[in-house]
Structures are given as structure tokens and as C-alpha cells.
Amino acid sequence: MYDNFYTKYEDAKIFINVASAEDVIKMLEKEKHLTAEQYAYLSKAYVFANDDKKALKYAKKSIKSDPQYAYGYIRVAFVYGRLGKAKECKKFAEIAENLGSDNWYNQIFLAVIYSYLDDKEKFEHYKTVLLENPVDSPAYYFNLIWLFYYLDEYEMASEYFDKAKDYKDRYGLYSVMTQIYGDLGDADNTFIYVEKCLAIKETQDLLEKQIMCYIYIEDYDMAEKLARKLYRKTDDKGFVLTKLAKCCKERKLYDKALRYLRFADYTTQSDWDINYMMAKIYEEKKDYYSAIDYYKKSLKNNPKDEDILLGLSFCYSKIKELKLADKYADEAIKVNEGSAYSYYRKGNILLEVERYEDAAEAFLKSVELAPDDLDYNQSLSYCYSQLGNIELSLAYANRAILIDSNSAYSYFRKAWAYEKMNKYSEAIAFYEKCIECDNSFVDAYANISYCYSKMNNIKKSILYANKALMVNKDYAYCHYRKAWGLHSLGKYDEAISDYIEAIDLDPSDVYYYLGITGVFLDKKENFSALEFANKAIMLDRNCGNAYYLKSVALSNIGRKLEAEKVYAKAVQLGLE
Numbered sequence: 001m002y003d004n005f006y007t008k009y010e011d012a013k014i015f016i017n018v019a020s021a022e023d024v025i026k027m028l029e030k031e032k033h034l035t036a037e038q039y040a041y042l043s044k045a046y047v048f049a050n051d052d053k054k055a056l057k058y059a060k061k062s063i064k065s066d067p068q069y070a071y072g073y074i075r076v077a078f079v080y081g082r083l084g085k086a087k088e089c090k091k092f093a094e095i096a097e098n099l100g101s102d103n104w105y106n107q108i109f110l111a112v113i114y115s116y117l118d119d120k121e122k123f124e125h126y127k128t129v130l131l132e133n134p135v136d137s138p139a140y141y142f143n144l145i146w147l148f149y150y151l152d153e154y155e156m157a158s159e160y161f162d163k164a165k166d167y168k169d170r171y172g173l174y175s176v177m178t179q180i181y182g183d184l185g186d187a188d189n190t191f192i193y194v195e196k197c198l199a200i201k202e203t204q205d206l207l208e209k210q211i212m213c214y215i216y217i218e219d220y221d222m223a224e225k226l227a228r229k230l231y232r233k234t235d236d237k238g239f240v241l242t243k244l245a246k247c248c249k250e251r252k253l254y255d256k257a258l259r260y261l262r263f264a265d266y267t268t269q270s271d272w273d274i275n276y277m278m279a280k281i282y283e284e285k286k287d288y289y290s291a292i293d294y295y296k297k298s299l300k301n302n303p304k305d306e307d308i309l310l311g312l313s314f315c316y317s318k319i320k321e322l323k324l325a326d327k328y329a330d331e332a333i334k335v336n337e338g339s340a341y342s343y344y345r346k347g348n349i350l351l352e353v354e355r356y357e358d359a360a361e362a363f364l365k366s367v368e369l370a371p372d373d374l375d376y377n378q379s380l381s382y383c384y385s386q387l388g389n390i391e392l393s394l395a396y397a398n399r400a401i402l403i404d405s406n407s408a409y410s411y412f413r414k415a416w417a418y419e420k421m422n423k424y425s426e427a428i429a430f431y432e433k434c435i436e437c438d439n440s441f442v443d444a445y446a447n448i449s450y451c452y453s454k455m456n457n458i459k460k461s462i463l464y465a466n467k468a469l470m471v472n473k474d475y476a477y478c479h480y481r482k483a484w485g486l487h488s489l490g491k492y493d494e495a496i497s498d499y500i501e502a503i504d505l506d507p508s509d510v511y512y513y514l515g516i517t518g519v520f521l522d523k524k525e526n527f528s529a530l531e532f533a534n535k536a537i538m539l540d541r542n543c544g545n546a547y548y549l550k551s552v553a554l555s556n557i558g559r560k561l562e563a564e565k566v567y568a569k570a571v572q573l574g575l576e
Contacts, residue, residue: 020171021048036066043075047082055079070100074109081116090117104135108143112150138167146176154180171200178209187216204234211243220247238264238274245277254285273298279311288315304335306342313345317352325349340369344376347383356386367396374403374410381413385420393417408438415447424451442471442478449481453488461485476506483515492523510540517549521556529553544573 024045028038039062046055056079062072073096080089093113100106111126130144141164148157157180167173174196181189191213197206207230214223224247231240241264248257261278279294295312302308309332316325329346336342347362363380370376381396394417400410415430428451434444445468452461465482468475483498499516506512513536520529530553536546547570554563 021045025049034061034065036062036069036072039065040069040072040075043079047079052079052082056083068099070096070103070106071109073099074106074113077113078109081113086117089113090119093117104130104133104140105143108147111147115151138164142167142169142173142176145173145180149176149180149183152183154184158184171197174200178206182209187213204230204236207233208239215243215246215250218250220250223247242274242277245281249277249281249284252284254281257281275301276308276311279308283311283315286318288318291315292319306332306335306339309335310342310345313349317349322349322353338369340366340373340376343369344379347379351379351383354386356383359383360387371399372403374400374407377403378407378409378413381410381417385413385416390417390420406437408434408441408444411437412441412444412447415444419447419451422454424455427451440471442468442475445471446475446478446481449478449485453481453484458485458488462489474505476502476509476512479505480509480512480515483519487515487519487522492519495519508539510536510543510546513539514543514545514549517546517553521549521552524556526553526556530557542573544570544575546570547573548575 022045025042028034028042028045031038034042039058043055043057043059043062046052046058056076059072059075059079062069062075066072073092077089077092077096080086080092093110096106097110101110107126107130111123111130114123114126130147134140141160145157145160145164148154148160158177161177164173174193178190178193178197181187181193190209194206194209194213197203198210207226211223211226211230214220214226224244227240227243227247231237231244234240241260245257245260245264248254248260258278258281261274261281264274275294275298279291279298282288282291282294292312292315295308295315299305299308299312309328313325313328313332316322316328326346326349329342329349332339332342333346343362343365347359347366350356350359350362360380360383363376363383366373366376367380377396377400381393381400384390384393384396394414397410397413397417400407401414404410411430411434415427415434418424418430419427428448431444431448431451434441445464449461449464449468452458452464462482462485465478465485468478469482472478479498479502483495483502486492486495486498496516496519499512499519502509502512503516513532517529517532517536520526520532530550533546533550533553536543537550540546547566551563551567551570554560554566
């Protein structure tokens with residue numbers, strides 16, 4: 001009479017799963033007289049229904065019906081294990097062992113029970129017995145999958161799938177594979193088995209997993225569609241609303257995402273994660289003050305949450321509250337001293353205040369903890385370059401290239417190191433490699449221009465300055481580089497035009513004023529030269545070259561005594 005709800009296998013065991021549990025409960029509870037086996041499986045059905053109280057009730061009825069039925073005692077022990085009652089769990093497990101521990105099905109459950117009890121010796125015993133005495137049965141291999149999944153040994157669990165693929169309980173098999181692949185982070189396979197389960201029976205848990213899969217594969221339209229469908233069916237409105245918010249956030253529909261989250265705030269008591277999501281959205285909107293407010297709300301409920309602390313650190317750095325940014329980075333490190341990203345976050349803060357030695361120390365810690373992280377190695381290379389340690393800068397640039405041979409910035413850092421060693425041909429080769437990886441890397445073109453100028457190849461220096469300006473016509477330094485080359489070729493008027501362009505784009509760089517002063521001197525336009533020399537001095541009163549050029553202009557217009565004084569000042573300050 002129960003054929004519609006369960007099937008018997010070689011070992012005469014009934015299979016029950018999440019999909020069938022409710023039907024099994026309804027049918028078995030109607031019967032006035034159940035066997036010990038039927039009581040045991042009614043108990044099992046209630047476990048799937050997450051009702052441990054009734055699961056225990058029927059497990060005890062099983063052993064009352066037949067005091068010699070080992071599996072009945074296993075069901076009692078199993079429920080006590082779920083409830084955390086170790087003493088009771090152990091008592092009934094030992095009775096079950098004495099009555100019948102030579103059955104592979106019982107052995108599977110005894111292994112689980114002894115894992116509950118943290119009895120490593122007995123657990124390993126049953127695990128060894130099971131693996132050394134395999135049974136050529138899909139049911140056996142399915143239960144091994146379930147056992148290893150339960151023990152968080154996901155890789156091992158997945159190895160038995162092919163041998164269990166003919167198991168008659170398709171839903172049970174697909175369901176456990178969904179869990180395994182989900183925990184392994186294999187979204188594609190998770191998605192496959194969620195779909196297979198849903199084809200058998202639609203449950204809220206599976207719909208939630210399906211939504212998460214669509215979010216993972218970035219099909220936010222489909223995820224939102226399913227979330228709306230689930231919203232009408234579920235009591236957990238908060239879960240659905242947060243997923244809807246996630247879908248909107250990823251499509252940069254920030255205001256809509258915030259509306260969902262505000263509504264979710266009224267439907268769930270677990271509001272800390274909602275605060276965190278709102279903080280992340282405001283962060284992406286670049287509204288750092290609002291992000292800080294929500295991070296702090298989230299922090300009240302989770303004072304040792306590393307992600308929240310790092311979020312606060314990042315946002316404070318963006319509003320230039322660097323002391324607070326540093327404080328929260330330090331707190332994140334205290335929470336998790338093994339967090340490479342926390343040290344990286346601190347290193348970036350220290351860079352902003354030009355504390356390069358301290359920054360290098362933080363980045364080095366990041367690299368030690370995560371040696372294969374591209375960003376950490378690149379940052380350390382940059383830091384050592386700022387400290388003038390060219391050898392170490394080159395070493396970490398090379399490490400970065402080994403991590404990712406297509407990283408433009410890594411080649412840029414390597415090229416820079418060769419440039420500082422005056423190995424201009426080698427530097428150019430690696431700047432070109434940088435451009436191969438990213439043809440919009442404007443600094444690479446600019447630095448090639450510089451290297452060619454040092455090699456006295458003026459035409460190529462101008463060529464690469466022009467290439468840089470094709471990428472970014474408003475790059476002041478490249479106008480300067482071009483102007484320098486044109487000046488060297490005697491094309492004074494063209495040089496002046498580019499120097500003026502450079503000054504207009506960045507009036508704070510003293511070298512641009514020195515450059516145009518030099519052109520005017522060569523053109524014998526001494527009053528114009530004097531004008532720009534004075535502007536250079538106003539920018540940097542300690543620039544010896546500016547005083548020198550002024551002295552030349554003064555001398556050329558006959559103001560010899562004044563020129564001598566200015567020249568003396570230049571010598572005092574030093575000339576480059």
C-alpha cells in the first residue's frame with residue numbers, strides 16, 4: 001500500500017527525502033499499527049521535515065515495537081546527536097552496535113553518530129570498514145556520498161557520483177549533489193542539479209538555490225524574475241528582498257536596490273546584513289559618508305567583522321580621513337592577523353601619506369600571506385621604487401609577471417626599474433610589452449619618449465610623445481616631452497606651443513616653466529625668458545635652475561650686477 005511513497009532496495013530499506021517526507025508522514029500516520037521499520041522511517045521523515053521532537057517520538061516507538069531492531073536504536077541515537085545530547089546519543093548507539101553493526105546501512109549511520117560524539121576511533125573504524133568492504137549497489141554509493149557530504153569531505157563525496165548515478169531515489173541523489181557542488185563553489189554543476197531537483201519537486205529551498213545560481217552566473221534578470229515568483233510563496237520575505245536588491249545592485253540600479261533593502265528592514269529581525277548591503281551600495285555610489293553610517297550600524301551587531309572594518313577603512317580613506325582609515329585597517333588586522341587584504345588596505349593608506357617604508361612593510365606582509373596575489377606584488381614593487389630600492393622593485397615586478405604574463409602594469413614596473421638603472425633599451429622593450437597588453441597605457445608611451453630622449457633619438461622621442469597624446473590629448477607631461485624634443489630640433493615656435501599647452505593643463509610643474517624659458521633664451525627673446533623664469537621661482541623658490549636661467553636672461557639684457565647676484569643664488573641652491 002505504500003508503493004507510491006517509498007521503494008525497497010536490496011537491503012529492504014525505504015528511501016525518504018525532502019520531496020517525499022511530507023507524503024510519507026501523511027500516509028504512515030494514518031496507520032494504526034506500524035512495524036518497527038515503519039516507525040523508524042517515519043522518524044526519518046520527520047528529520048527531513050526538521051521536526052526533531054516527533055522524529056525522536058517515533059524512533060522510540062520503533063524500539064518499543066521491536067527491542068531487537070538495531071536501526072530503531074540508530075534513529076534514536078541520530079536524533080539525540082542532532083539535539084546535542086551526547087550522553088543519550090552514545091547510550092543508544094552502543095545498543096545498536098551490539099544488536100547489529102554488520103550491516104553497511106547501519107555502519108553509515110554509526111559513522112555519522114560517532115562523528116557527532118567526536119569519537120574519532122569509532123568513526124574511523126566504521127569509515128574504514130565501509131571503504132574496505134564496498135557493496136556493488138547504487139544505494140550503497142549514494143549513502144557514501146551522503147556520509148562524506150555530512151562530514152564536509154566534498155571532493156571525496158563527489159567521487160562516488162558515477163557509481164551512484166543509477167540510484168532510484170533521483171531527487172535524493174540530485175539534492176545531495178546540489179549541496180556538494182554548492183559547497184565546492186561549482187556554480188555550473190550546482191545549477192544543473194538544482195534544475196534536475198526542481199523537475200521532480202519544487203521547494204522553497206531549491207528556488208532559493210536557483211536564484212543564487214542565476215546571481216552567480218550574472219543572469220540578474222532571470223534571478224529577479226524567480227525572486228518575484230518566490231516572494232508570493234515564502235514567509236521569508238527578507239531573503240527574497242535582499243536577493244532582489246542584489247540583482248538591482250549588480251545592474252547599478254542603486255536607488256531601486258536601496259528601496260528593496262529598506263522594505264526588507266521591516267520584514268526581518270536580522271538587519272545587520274541589510275545594513276551591510278546598504279553600506280556596499282552607497283560605497284559603489286561613491287556616497288562614502290552614507291556608506292560609513294551603514295557600516296557603523298552593521299558594526300554594532302558584528303564588532304569583529306573583518307569585511308565591515310575594511311569597508312570603513314576604505315570609505316574613510318576616500319574622504320581623506322586617513323587616521324580613521326588606518327585605525328579600522330588595524331582593527332581588521334587584529335580580528336584576523338592572517339588576512340592579506342587587511343595588510344594591503346593598510347599599505348595603501350600609508351602610501352597616501354607617503355610613508356613608503358611602513359607601506360612596504362605592510363605590503364610585504366600581504367605578499368607573505370598571499371604570495372600569488374598580483375596586486376600585492378605590484379604594490380610592493382611600486383613601494384620599493386619610491387624608496388629607491390631598484391633591485392627589490394624589479395624583483396617583485398618579475399614576480400607579478402610570473403603570476404600574470406598579461407598584466408600591463410607589471411611590465412610597466414619592470415620597465416621603470418630598467419629605466420632607473422639607465423638601461424634604456426631594456427626599459428623600452430618592456431614598456432612596449434606593457435603597451436602590447438594595454439594599448440591605452442599612456443604612461444608607457446610617455447616613458448618611452450623619455451628613454452629615447454636620453455638615447456638622443458629625438459625623432460622617436462617626439463613620435464612616442466605624439467602617440468601618448470593620441471591616447472590622452474590633455475596629458476600635460478606628454479606635451480612637455482614633445483616640446484622638449486621640438487626644442488632640441490630647433491623648432492622653437494612649435495616647442496613654445498606645446499610648453500604653453502603643458503602649463504595650461506598643469507600650471508604647478510616647475511619644469512614646464514624651465515623648458516619654455518630655455519626656448520625663449522635660444523630665440524633671444526630675453527624678456528619673455530625672464531617672465532617665465534620668475535614664474536618658475538614663484539613656484540619653487542629653492543629651484544637652482546630657475547635662478548640660473550633668470551641670471552642668463554638678466555645678463556643678456558645688460559643687467560649684469562643683478563645677474564651676478566641671481567647666479568650666486570643659483571649656485572648656493574645647486575644646479576641639476
